[in-house]
Amino acid sequence: GAGVSQSPSNKVTEKGKDVELRCDPISGHTALYWYRQSLGQGLEFLIYFQGNSAPDKSGLPSDRFSAERTGGSVSTLTIQRTQQEDSAVYLCASSLDGTGGFGGNTIYFGEGSWLTVV
Amino acid sequence: SQKIEQNSEALNIQEGKTATLTCNYTNYSPAYLQWYRQDPGRGPVFLLLIRENEKEKRKERLKVTFDTTLKQSLFHITASQPADSATYLCALLYTGFQKLVFGTGTRLLVSP
Numbered sequence: 198g199a200g201v202s203q204s205p206s207n208k209v210t211e212k213g214k215d216v217e218l219r220c221d222p223i224s225g226h227t228a229l230y231w232y233r234q235s236l237g238q239g240l241e242f243l244i245y246f247q248g249n250s251a252p253d254k255s256g257l258p259s260d261r262f263s264a265e266r267t268g269g270s271v272s273t274l275t276i277q278r279t280q281q282e283d284s285a286v287y288l289c290a291s292s293l294d295g296t297g298g299f300g301g302n303t304i305y306f307g308e309g310s311w312l313t314v315v
Numbered sequence: 316s317q318k319i320e321q322n323s324e325a326l327n328i329q330e331g332k333t334a335t336l337t338c339n340y341t342n343y344s345p346a347y348l349q350w351y352r353q354d355p356g357r358g359p360v361f362l363l364l365i366r367e368n369e370k371e372k373r374k375e376r377l378k379v380t381f382d383t384t385l386k387q388s389l390f391h392i393t394a395s396q397p398a399d400s401a402t403y404l405c406a407l408l409y410t411g412f413q414k415l416v417f418g419t420g421t422r423l424l425v426s427p
Contacts, residue, residue, distance in 0.1 A: 230414065239319075239419035288359075290358075306358030306360070309357075
């Protein structure tokens with residue numbers, strides 16, 4: 198597609214339920230990122246996928262959070278047993294390749310999935 | 316750990332003036348720094364990138380400076396317009412890491 202696509206755009210869930218958030222990166226982009234943005238806060242890094250390399254999961258806040266990327270394209274972020282503090286906008290982004298190195302490729306963000314845990 | 320500071324208070328300026336936003340960081344200098352624009356309810360949009368060996372970068376009405384001695388980047392919007400009103404985020408990439416670290420952003424309000 199033309200840009201990074203995320204679904205659902207809005208999700209209200211009950212505390213304790215599991216949720217899945219989906220990200221379709223720009224075609225051909227090998228790097229994919231998940232960030233979280235709480236109200237009035239900056240972007241908090243969650244996880245980074247680059248090609249076939251092992252993902253960098255260093256930003257996942259707890260073991261309730263997991264993500265996978267199938268076929269080097271679509272990614273799913275799963276939050277198990279959701280808590281109210283999980284309420285935030287979950288932003289997915291992709292770039293042509295990793296942001297490391299001299300290239301510094303532009304990262305393109307989706308519009309986010311707004312998660313509210315009640 | 317890396318710390319990035321952006322003014323949390325909104326910057327209010329009049330149309331036509333130059334807006335200057337500040338991004339300060341601690342610890343060691345990043346390999347490069349990016350500026351993003353974020354409108355309410357939208358994802359961030361990339362604006363400019365500046366590398367550690369560059370002092371200044373320009374793009375149309377935008378100018379970014381990078382001072383590794385002061386550990387600071389300045390983001391300027393000249394001849395500002397009400398349409399420039401948004402939150403502006405700086406993001407840093409450190410050598411050896413593969414992810415951008417974002418500041419909390421500064422909200423810019425340009426009045427007609």
